[in-house]
Amino acid sequence: MNALLDGLNPEQRAAVTTTDGPLLVIAGAGSGKTRVIVHRIAYLLDQGLARPEQILAVTFTNKAALEMKTRVHQLLPPSRRYGELLVATFHSFCVRVLRRHLDRFGGSYTRDFTIYDTDDQGRLIKACLKELQIDEKQFPPRMIQYAISRAKNQGETPETLAPASDPKRDAILKTFRLYEMRLAAANALDFDDLLLMTVRLLRQFPDVADAYQNRFRYILIDEYQDTNPPQFNLVRLLTQRHQNLCVVGDPDQSIYRFRAADIRNILEFERHYPRAKTIVLAQNYRSTKVILQAANAVIRHNRARREKQLTTQNPVGEPIRGLIAPTAEAEADLVVEALLQWQRQRSHLPEAETRAAILYRTNAQSRLFEEACRRRGVPYVLVGGFSFYQRAEIKDALAYLRLLLNPHDDAAFERIINVPARGIGKATLEIITARAARDGLSRWTAMEQVLAEGALNPRAATALAGFAGLIRDLQARLEGSPLSTLVSAVVNRSGYLDMLAQEGTLEAESRRQNLEELVTAAAEADERGASLREFLDQAALVSDTDDLVDNARVTLMTIHSAKGLEFPLVFVVGLEEGLFPHARVVDDGEELEEERRLFYVAITRARHQLYLTQAQRRRVYGEERITDPSRFLEEVPEQIVQFEAVPSSSGGVTQSPLSYGAPYGAPASPSAAKPAVELPRSQPAASTAEGFRLGDRVEHATYGAGQVVRVADGKLDIAFPGKGIKRFVAAAAPLTKLPRR
């Protein structure tokens, strides 16, 4: 028997060894689906069914791709070379294709195209709105940006869209049209375009399509539940000839609807590929029985799904623990404290067995947990938020590099034309912008024209000519010098480093260090033999999880970023109505089901111990709000959860007595724990002031209805929705008690 199949269960084995025709692998959380793909690739190679260059494997992140490739190599005899094996994300695959063939379209598109990230896209949209004199207040750029992206992903172009009937659609349509023109003029593609243009390329040029269809004998796609229409089309095109498509995914983990992922791609796979064989992996190898039971119970509340009960032979495990903290700050402190205690108890185990993750719904929540970690001196790794390549100084330096390769890159041009300040002001920029708009030119060409005409005032002209000279000068160094030298020339010659040195602040120093880091990254790219082009592509496509440090003992990230990962200890925090599920989705059935899938993903990241936490008060937009427990909490069977309500300390808002151990007669279920949390023993009934108790609803003559959120020292804290927290002396409080809900 083949050693590659050792240790696989029968279903996994069937998935690995099915070598002909379309294959759908429905794989539950923790069922070893990555393992199946890895072994399958190795099996195909080992059996001589395909050469490395005939296989294309698509993963969700660059990091997953890298890991997958490494694991495949580990399974195979090292004597052979498998360097041609292509494991990529959809986007990086498309970039590869377009760098070879984009010039087939002709026009302004060349293989030197620039990739516009969401930021660049936003800038361009704003510029378009301004040019069209559309009011940003009335039609927010973000809304327009989203609408355009959605339209593009549905396969629409400005031409195919029906003429707009109302002002909003008119604004969107006009911006869409101009946006596409400007993109083309800048020889730039946004993230959506990378996929769409590849599909167009294959449709429009049969010889190109033929080449790829013949080349890829086997195509494997991970996380297939998160594919969107252009990705689906691309897969269809690529598999037309061989049909050896293996898709792996879990409909219950589909969480990217907002970027047009269509869960039907996986649900209706058998209809798209009638010859398909389906294999279900329902055995979970990751989590305890308790955690799995919670996950199963939660996801069962979704109606639109194919029933799939995960089972595990793992131990029952510890009960899930629920923490109810008085404030969001206290929640963070409690989480960090519980985490430390848990790690202490397991300090005899290998470090890998003590890793923990704190998972939240929105990036904004990370701050509180970062601060709590700092307070306790706990080193942490933050995934997402502003990653290295999103920092302003890095993006500035990259913009210079982009401009060197493609001077028509308007987004880069605008970013750095006056950074550092070189005396090119608003008036001068207006002239350039107006010229570019009038003649449909890039900013760079417009600048050259304006300069040549000599119509500017001398000071502006000198400044502008200086900038143009700088870029040309740097361009001259493109050939022949190593990347690291080039990057360092950019930050020196542009005056960027001088600017930072002059600031002399701590922040400027840290930016300087980041730029140094970028030079180091360039030196590493040099070692790999990468070109500037490849260096920039990689910078544009890195995802937040890519720089995740594998061996961090505590990792902070959004649930979205955590997909595909696992941790012995997991905290899912901020389980409050309006936050998770998020306020923007609560009443829509489909969106709510997506939120629930997100919760399901969060739960199933945990291997041994799961914590679910809620803060009873939280600042939203700087305003204190009383929260309700998330409805998702009630979907976790109460027999497997131990809830603890933690009292606010008498001193401040952020500190909490960090007592752990037996829960003090705490509510058995979250519903019982609703705002009216019974007073815990450390705040005995005696602290009830003038008949007011924690959780009581009250009425105030000026502030209206509110709720008692703290009772201590004869004082009452009342939270008034939209007005913040007010403190009253209980004996003299002008309050009327309202009936309990």
Added chain:
DNA sequence: AGGGCTACCCTTTTT
């Protein structure tokens, strides 16, 4: 032209 300040708006989630 540029720096500093205020008022406002806001935030899902990411390749």
Added chain:
DNA sequence: GGGTAGCCCT
């Protein structure tokens, strides 16, 4: 609480 667009002053 935090980022930023736009205003005002130098």
